[in-house]
Amino acid sequence: MADSSVWRSLPLWLAAAWAMSLTTLGFFVVPMLFANLPNPAMAGGMAAKLFAAQTGVSAVCALLLLMCFRSEKLAPSARVIPACTLLALAGALLALLVEFGVSPRIVARDNLALWHGVGTAMYFGQWACALLVFGKLANAASAQPASAPL
Template sequence: MHWKARLTLLAAALWWGSLGAIGFLAVPLLFRNAPSAALAGQLAGRLFEAQSWLSLVCGIVVLMGARDPEGTATMGWARGAVAYVLLGMLCALVQEFAVAPRIVARQNLAVWHSFGSALYVAQWLCALVVLWKVSAPATPAEAAIPRGSS
């Protein structure tokens, strides 16, 4: 496997895995074990902020791995995954810059928290599709194309 394909796979796995670890494990544990809900909320907000930036970096790495310098798709999965990468990155941006500030300001908290949760699950699903497509075995035609040293 070419280094660019390995890096792309690593970024896709990190994206999906970190979303799951933070959103479905770390944050629920915070709310279960922190001395107060306010402290848990502050810590969760910081985790989600870090996750948003990590999501954007992983998305950029995946997008860069899908194209050659001329902009043509070099990976067979690229056409099917690019839309999911962009949608996942959009979810992260909307959550970070539109939803999170309203949650912090406690503006209609139930509505914005629900919307933020839906965006997070949508991003997790997008990252899952991207990982699924990136990790798919190469077709015989793709495997026959030399990609440089492994």
Template sequence: MRSHRLGILVAALWWGGITGLSFLAVPVLFAQLGSPAVAGPVAAKLFSLQCYAGLVLGVLLLMVLRRGNEQGGRPDGPTLTTLGIVLFAMLLALMQEFGVAPHIVSARASGGSLRLWHGMGTAMVFGQWLCAGVVLWRLSRAAASTPA
């Protein structure tokens, strides 16, 4: 039962962090600083930090899910699905940080396709947000169905 609670806490931190940064902090940053040239590098740093936080929280979730497996052997189907969702979100974070983010920076400097790369980065962050939300939902639903 303790691992369910820890898993829910970690998933909530992950989902809440992405929510707060992507839907609140970054839009406020652009609105208050006024210039995309000023706000962009700050937002990029925040998204980079979010990536690393997501990777750490993802690893913690993998450990919690693996340890919380009551069977002691192979994880059951729902646990495997949740593990896969966590791994997919972590892959999106890595692709965003090391694949897309450098292209955003170079497109801004060289006049490349900023719209394309920014759209891809946005889609990857949104994918991470969805994955973290699904994991949170699955863990909280599983915790609600187990006796206290």
């Protein structure tokens, strides 16, 4: 079996992947679409597809994090589990609400300014949840001696 320290770092890697995928899409890829595609409709259509894919990434990362928090072999320090669990649940819920509640209204152009603002705020909320989970797990990992389990 692989070194247990590799497996014990899995929650930190999942949180990093979740936070960085949100960062990359929201702050780099989507703005580049709007700056480089011929019209906003094309950029918006592509952004919608990418945000839908991001919902899947977010849901999978959050679900795997929750599974890690329940595992005796993969769980980080017990003191961060309650907060990280709530943050992972909140982030996943925000992702699903944006995808299935807000996005259809944006696509239908139903009060576009309002729903775009709500969706943006919820995306930032999801991003904050992912960053906080990553930060808490990183702090917990750095507080442990190298030979001690997370």
